[in-house]
Amino acid sequence: MNSLSRLFASLSASTQERHMIELLELNEKTGRFGLTLAPDDIKQVMAARDETLRHYGRLELGIEATKEMIEAFAESPYITQDHFASTLQELHEIFYDLKNETEDKIGDAKLIGIMKDYFDNECAGSLELLRSKLEAFAAEFRIEAMQSEQLGEGEDDE
Amino acid sequence: MNRGMTGKAADENRSLATRSGIRPAALKRSQYTLSLLAEGQRTGLLDSRDVSGVQHQFLLLLHNLIRRHTQGESSSVTTETAEGLLASAMYAVDAYLWSMQDPEKAIACLKTTDIVTLHAEGVEHVRQRLEETKRLYHKVKTQKLDVPVDAYNTTIDESLPIFIKKYNILFDARNTMASIDYPLAVDDMSLQGVFYIKQYLEHLRLENQFCRQWEREDVLRLLKNLGRVCKFDFRIELFNIFELVFQHALFSVLAGGDARSILMTPYQYERLERMFTDAGASTVGTMIDKAIDRLLEQLPAQEPGTKPYMKTCCRDLVRRIVNAAENRQLQAVILTNREEAVKPFVLTLDTEDRMSDVRLRRLLDDIMRSESKEEKVRIIREHFSSLHDVLDLLESDCLYGDEYEALYAELGDMDLAILCKIVFYEELRGAFVDLHDVIQEKQEAERDWQNRLIAFLKRLDDSRIRAIDEWIGNIDYEQLHFY
Numbered sequence: 001m002n003s004l005s006r007l008f009a010s011l012s013a014s015t016q017e018r019h020m021i022e023l024l025e026l027n028e029k030t031g032r033f034g035l036t037l038a039p040d041d042i043k044q045v046m047a048a049r050d051e052t053l054r055h056y057g058r059l060e061l062g063i064e065a066t067k068e069m070i071e072a073f074a075e076s077p078y079i080t081q082d083h084f085a086s087t088l089q090e091l092h093e094i095f096y097d098l099k100n101e102t103e104d105k106i107g108d109a110k111l112i113g114i115m116k117d118y119f120d121n122e123c124a125g126s127l128e129l130l131r132s133k134l135e136a137f138a139a140e141f142r143i144e145a146m147q148s149e150q151l152g153e154g155e156d157d158e
Numbered sequence: 159m160n161r162g163m164t165g166k167a168a169d170e171n172r173s174l175a176t177r178s179g180i181r182p183a184a185l186k187r188s189q190y191t192l193s194l195l196a197e198g199q200r201t202g203l204l205d206s207r208d209v210s211g212v213q214h215q216f217l218l219l220l221h222n223l224i225r226r227h228t229q230g231e232s233s234s235v236t237t238e239t240a241e242g243l244l245a246s247a248m249y250a251v252d253a254y255l256w257s258m259q260d261p262e263k264a265i266a267c268l269k270t271t272d273i274v275t276l277h278a279e280g281v282e283h284v285r286q287r288l289e290e291t292k293r294l295y296h297k298v299k300t301q302k303l304d305v306p307v308d309a310y311n312t313t314i315d316e317s318l319p320i321f322i323k324k325y326n327i328l329f330d331a332r333n334t335m336a337s338i339d340y341p342l343a344v345d346d347m348s349l350q351g352v353f354y355i356k357q358y359l360e361h362l363r364l365e366n367q368f369c370r371q372w373e374r375e376d377v378l379r380l381l382k383n384l385g386r387v388c389k390f391d392f393r394i395e396l397f398n399i400f401e402l403v404f405q406h407a408l409f410s411v412l413a414g415g416d417a418r419s420i421l422m423t424p425y426q427y428e429r430l431e432r433m434f435t436d437a438g439a440s441t442v443g444t445m446i447d448k449a450i451d452r453l454l455e456q457l458p459a460q461e462p463g464t465k466p467y468m469k470t471c472c473r474d475l476v477r478r479i480v481n482a483a484e485n486r487q488l489q490a491v492i493l494t495n496r497e498e499a500v501k502p503f504v505l506t507l508d509t510e511d512r513m514s515d516v517r518l519r520r521l522l523d524d525i526m527r528s529e530s531k532e533e534k535v536r537i538i539r540e541h542f543s544s545l546h547d548v549l550d551l552l553e554s555d556c557l558y559g560d561e562y563e564a565l566y567a568e569l570g571d572m573d574l575a576i577l578c579k580i581v582f583y584e585e586l587r588g589a590f591v592d593l594h595d596v597i598q599e600k601q602e603a604e605r606d607w608q609n610r611l612i613a614f615l616k617r618l619d620d621s622r623i624r625a626i627d628e629w630i631g632n633i634d635y636e637q638l639h640f641y
């Protein structure tokens with residue numbers, strides 16, 4: 001889409017700077033759990049996030065989801081400072097994949113909550129396991145959604 | 159169908175261009191804001207900072223729309239959704255800026271007013287057009303033609319209501335979201351969303367109003383003639399009714415007849431054929447132009463805009479006439495009115511198809527008790543398929559007076575040929591006997607139904623008698639020997 005590409009090109013450096021500041025400010029909250037992101041970490045996380053969005057054919061103009069993910073996962077007992085930035089990069093990939101696989105039918109906050117719950121409990125901090133659990137979750141979710149749609153259509157017919 | 163005309167919009171565009179230095183060809187109705195930005199920058203009315211500012215504001219607007227679209231639950235959407243939302247936002251801004259009817263003013267607006275405000279104005283503008291479209295639809299619905307043309311009926315009864323119900327001003331305004339099958343005579347398909355449907359309904363209303371000036375039976379007969387000539391079932395084909403009616407009203411005027419008569423006689427056809435043969439496009443064009451004026455003199459009470467609509471509709475007609483005349487195929491353009499060669503009511507000759515005596519008596523009783531000839535004919539059409547049963551019916555004297563004629567009018571050429579063969583058996587013996595002469599010379603027959611048949615046949619035109627005569631020569635009468 002030409003007009004969209006043109007508009008993207010107009011995303012100014014000031015916007016990126018604003019995002020950087022917003023994420024650095026989060027360090028105050030996450031620092032309580034011994035986790036912080038340095039400017040270079042943030043650049044890496046944001047670059048990985050942009051690449052993931054492109055890969056999954058999605059668009060996000062703000063960074064609300066990123067902020068929610070950082071805040072939620074900073075509380076996890078399984079994340080250490082050494083792996084904070086790299087874990088966040090992978091979590092972004094899992095998150096946007098899951099958004100597509102659940103066909104945008106689950107809101108960001110709820111989806112992040114589900115991810116966090118699996119990560120902290122059944123997966124015990126394993127990203128590999130998290131991927132596979134969420135894959136099964138998405139498949140089941142789609143079946144349920146389809147059944148409820150069919151039920152709705154049946155009721156409409158009546 | 160003519161797609162080139164943009165009507166008022168085109169005129170507006172032209173007049174706008176004369177008032178400003180901006181190239182009119184560079185301003186696209188479907189991408190008005192983007193083309194204004196490009197032209198504004200080219201002419202120096204906008205600088206690169208203005209353009210970047212507008213683009214950035216569109217991004218902020220999109221950000222906001224994504225939030226509203228996901229009801230605040232998601233900050234990201236698929237690229238397709240984002241594209242749709244942005245297209246919808248631009249559609250609204252385009253609508254507002256286009257409504258200013260002045261590109262310089264619109265460019266000034268882009269420079270001084272923020273996009274969120276322009277978008278809000280645009281959404282309101284689109285909403286108003288949707289309300290107008292709804293009112294227009296109700297008018298079209300109440301003035302709908304009573305014709306068995308599927309595409310016409312489905313478009314009005316099903317597709318247009320779907321659009322009105324599902325059109326989403328905020329998130330999907332550019333989408334026309336309805337399957338509009340019925341083709342208009344003049345249709346600007348470059349329009350999108352509510353502007354397309356509004357234009358469609360305006361044109362359809364004009365077409366309906368025009369066609370309602372003729373008797374329904376005449377329009378139906380014209381449709382049947384079209385089906386006969388094109389050898390298709392007009393009920394399921396895609397064609398424009400207005401074009402057909404209007405063109406035949408024009409032909410009638412050109413052939414020296416009344417615009418109110420759309421059923422061409424063979425004589426009128428021959429006259430038109432002489433006029434069009436060897437006439438070039440410009441001559442035919444002049445003839446058509448004059449015919450439009452004469453038509454409007456005869457039918458002065460027309461909707462505003464009817465004349466230009468007719469003129470646009472005729473661009474294609476002139477070319478079709480010239481081509482058809484060159485290829486000696488004018489009969490495909492000028493439909494002459496003819497009785498149907500073979501009606502659906504076709505009798506079988508096989509004695510195996512006869513009904514039982516009990517059933518025949520019951521039906522004869524029903525026919526006797528029926529009060530109208532239409533009802534009697536309906537019973538016969540529905541229940542009698544064997545010639546032998548029909549002959550029993552005729553011999554039973556359960557029809558009276560013009561009821562015979564009503565029944566004969568329903569029979570096809572082949573059925574009438576069989577009855578002729580029975581009534582004129584002696585007279586038709588010999589290879590070179592002309593049916594027309596036989597009918598005219600026959601004074602009286604034995605039975606009432608036969609006398610009624612002779613009177614009916616005497617009123618048929620020569621071409622129909624010739625068609626019946628051809629059948630007489632082709633029917634196998636082996637099974638009629640007992641008559």
